[in-house]
Amino acid sequence: MEDRNSESAPGPHHNDRVKLNVGGKLFETTLSTIRSGDSDSLLAVLSNRPTNEPDADPVFIDRDPEIFSVLLSLLRSNSLPSTARRFSKQELADEALYYGIESHLKAAMSPPPFTGIDASLVVTIRPASDGRPSAFTAASGDGSVWIAHGGQISSYDWNLVHTATIRTHLDDVTSIRRLWPEIAAIGSESAAGLHIYDISGGRHVGSTHWTDPSDPRIYKARVTAIADSPSSVFASFDCPHRENCVLVVDKSTLQITSQLGRLSGNSAKNMVPGKLTWLPETGVLVGSAVTSGAFGYSGYIRLWDPRSGEVVWETNEPGSGRSSRFGDSFADVEVDVDESILFKICSKSGDLAKADMRHLGDDPWVYLKDKNPSMRNTTGGGSSVIHCYRKQVFAGREGGLEVWSRVEGIEKGVEREGEECEGLYRRNFVDKVENSERGIIKKIEGGGDRLFVSREDAEGIEVWESSNSSVVVPVL
Incomplete structure (x- = not known):
């Protein structure tokens, strides 16, 4: 159904999607999402891999999948999900630095304008x-x-x-x-x-x-x-x-x-x-x-x-x-x-x-x-x-x-x-x-x-x- 609708309605084509295997857990998202990080980030680099083969093995990243789930949600919505409370600031910062999206995390975790x-x-x-x-x-x-x-x-x-x-x-x-x-x-x-x-x-x-x-x-x-x-x-x-x-x-x-x-x-x-x-x-x-x-x-x-x-x-x-x-x-x-x-x-x-x-x-x-x-x-x-x-x-x-x-x-x-x-x-x-x-x-x-x-x-x-x-x- 997704393939049929993609021809008549706007939405991601299968070539616009990317699969990632983080620590043994499979994630599927769009190229635009992982490219929303900094241009020289690890995710942006991975997004440049060929995606013409739908059956190609997903990219494997040997990191914590639970924290990656939080960071992926951050890239999608520009805000942290409630599950972020399960991790310390240091854990989130370390993983964001690894993926090259520290600026996104900083914007989300910084306090509001001070009054x-x-x-x-x-x-x-x-x-x-x-x-x-x-x-x-x-x-x-x-x-x-x-x-x-x-x-x-x-x-x-x-x-x-x-x-x-x-x-x-x-x-x-x-x-x-x-x-x-x-x-x-x-x-x-x-x-x-x-x-x-x-x-x-x-x-x-x-x-x-x-x-x-x-x-x-x-x-x-x-x-x-x-x-x-x-x-x-x-x-x-x-x-x-x-x-x-x-x-x-x-x-x-x-x-x-x-x-x-x-x-x-x-x-x-x-x-x-x-x-x-x-x-x-x-x-x-x-x-x-x-x-x-x-x-x-x-x-x-x-x-x-x-x-x-x-x-x-x-x-x-x-x-x-x-x-x-x-x-x-x-x-x-x-x-x-x-x-x-x-x-x-x-x-x-x-x-x-x-x-x-x-x-x-x-x-x-x-x-x-x-x-x-x-x-x-x-x-x-x-x-x-x-x-x-x-x-x-x-x-x-x-x-x-x-x-x-x-x-x-x-x-x-x-x-x-x-x-x-x-x-x-x-x-x-x-x-x-x-x-x-x-x-x-x-x-x-x-x-x-x-x-x-x-x-x-x-x-x-x-x-x-x-x-x-x-x-x-x-x-x-």
Whole structure:
């Protein structure tokens, strides 16, 4: 009946079908299905075999037939069947890599676009040894993550599957930055220098140290923060006697090209930057430092032009005027790179404020107002961190995680002081009460369609994803 209908109705001819024997189990599908993978995949290559002989023996592939059944369904429908839950992510990824259809699996298993308002905790990644992370860095593209724990770095791919753990020559890694897909820049608060490592090969590629022949005190300078641009690495160095600066390092040669903002002393205005962010739109480098003591919080935000080495804008808190809310200085600072907006969270009130980096002045801050009646009250913002990701601002207050989301459809022209949150931003909790009891949030970072969170004295890194995924494949 199929042969008779094939002459009058559209459908696959017998020459368009292919038979495969996978691990002793026979599969029959169409050439278009197995060619829907990458052009250089194993299945695409097999599809080029002659199929003119209907009685020819099927192609034999010595692999697991049950997993192949899942992958064949993926090629047919671009989604994973419910039977995929029977296998771990690693098993599916290994087989997809063998057949050359890893990109299809990645598209099907990747989380949906990340929005904080409907995010939930999906897994906590715990490195095999010394599980308390000292630093981590996430890839913006695929949501993979590298976690430093002690002197080791563990890498997890887009599937959150552990791919490698390398041991560095440092006792502890406290700063890490992904420079290229397999290359990381790292620093330690207990050892000198900026160090470059090949994560995939476990090799130490090179090092850069801050030295000054005219000043013998400049030695054993430690790295506290790292940022990068397409051509340069920016690292803040701090000497034991409190001399500090930001070095600009050429990415290709690891040679120092210039230094920014050399400072000396223990005052809040002269601290080493604890955060660095490079803005591709303007080429400006943003550095900030925060300290706390018996008299509260203090610190600065400073913008450098790396080309001239000059400071183009700065503010110090606590200070006079409303920019510091009469002593309510910031507990943390973050930059929305895409929108060119500075955000700060106040240490006493916990208020969130923003400043347009294209119109900075003596008092650029606009304070966001909380108009969401469902939010529980928060007191203060002392132990607070913030992170900007995909036009959202995530705030960790003690152990609680919240998000300020931009309301779509509101024109920028309506932004007026005192109406900012009411018209443009809305505040919601990301977590539940039981989540907030796991410990004080120390760092938040977005990558791919995920948010990564670390907590004080807690093992592992929390992974948050939006909860409207159609298929959930557990990490085993």
